[in-house]
Amino acid sequence: MRIGEGGKRVVYEHPDDPLKLIKVTKPRDPVTENGFLDRLADALDFDTRQRAISKEIKEYERVVALERRGFGVSPIAHMYGYAATDRGPALVVEKIASHDGKIAQSLRQILSKRTLDLNELKALNIFAKKLFELDVKASDLTAANIVLGHRFTDNPNPTLEAVLVDGYGDTHLIPVRSWSRRLNALSNHRRLHRIAQFLGLQWNEQTRLFSLSQG
Ligand SMILES: Nc1ncnc2c1ncn2[C@@H]1O[C@H](COP(=O)(O)OP(=O)(O)O)[C@@H](O)[C@H]1O
Numbered sequence: 001m002r003i004g005e006g007g008k009r010v011v012y013e014h015p016d017d018p019l020k021l022i023k024v025t026k027p028r029d030p031v032t033e034n035g036f037l038d039r040l041a042d043a044l045d046f047d048t049r050q051r052a053i054s055k056e057i058k059e060y061e062r063v064v065a066l067e068r069r070g071f072g073v074s075p076i077a078h079m080y081g082y083a084a085t086d087r088g089p090a091l092v093v094e095k096i097a098s099h100d101g102k103i104a105q106s107l108r109q110i111l112s113k114r115t116l117d118l119n120e121l122k123a124l125n126i127f128a129k130k131l132f133e134l135d136v137k138a139s140d141l142t143a144a145n146i147v148l149g150h151r152f153t154d155n156p157n158p159t160l161e162a163v164l165v166d167g168y169g170d171t172h173l174i175p176v177r178s179w180s181r182r183l184n185a186l187s188n189h190r191r192l193h194r195i196a197q198f199l200g201l202q203w204n205e206q207t208r209l210f211s212l213s214q215g
C-alpha cells in the first residue's frame with residue numbers, strides 16, 4: 001500500500017513487517033528531467049541518483065558508528081539495505097510511527113494543519129542538538145524530511161522524537177561538508193533558520209534552540 005511520496009521516491013508499508021517501510025526510487029522523467037546536467041550524466045554513464053544513495057548510506061553508517069561509540073543518539077531513521085520487490089529494488093527503512101503504529105507525519109504535513117505543541121518543540125530541539133553533536137551532513141534538511149513520531153524498533157514505549165528520514169549525505173561533487181565541521185554547521189544553521197521561519201519559530205545559533213517567536 002502506497003502511503004507517502006516525495007520528489008524522488010514512493011513510500012510503501014513493508015508487506016510483512018509493521019515496523020518497516022520500503023522506498024522505491026521513481027524513474028527519471030525523460031521529458032522534465034532532461035536538462036544539460038541530466039544529459040551530461042547520461043553521456044558519462046554517471047547516475048546521480050545512485051550516487052546520492054551511496055552517499056546517504058555512507059553518512060548513515062558514519063553516524064551509527066559514532067552512536068555505538070557513545071557520541072550521541074542518531075537522529076537518522078535506520079536503513080536496513082536493499083530488497084528486490086515487484087517494483088524494482090527498494091530501500092528498507094525504519095518506520096517512524098504515530099502512537100498507534102501508523103506512519104507519522106512530517107513537520108511539513110503537521111504545519112499544513114496546525115502549529116507545534118510544546119512536546120513537539122522539545123523533540124525538535126533534541127533533534128537539532130544531535131545534528132551538531134554528530135556533525136550530521138544534511139544536504140536537504142527541510143520540513144518534509146523531518147518526521148515527528150515514535151521509534152518502536154528498540155522500545156515498546158517510545159517517546160516522541162524528530163527524525164531525519166531523507167536528505168542526508170554529503171552530495172556535493174566537492175565534499176566540503178565532510179572536510180570542515182564549521183562549514184557543515186554553517187549550512188545546518190542556515191537550513192534550521194529556514195525551517196524555523198516555516199514553523200513560525202525562531203532559531204538561535206548560540207543556544208542552538210528553537211523558541212516561540214516574539215511579536
Ligand atoms: N522512515 C520514515 N518514517 C515515516 N515517514 C517517512 C519515512 N520516510 C519517508 N517518510 C515520509 O514519506 C515522505 C517521502 O519520503 P522521502 O524519503 O523524503 O522521499 P523523497 O526522496 O522522494 O523526498 C517524507 O516526506 C515523509 O513524510
Ligand SMILES: [Mg+2]
Binds near residue numbers: 006144166167
Ligand atoms: Mg524527501
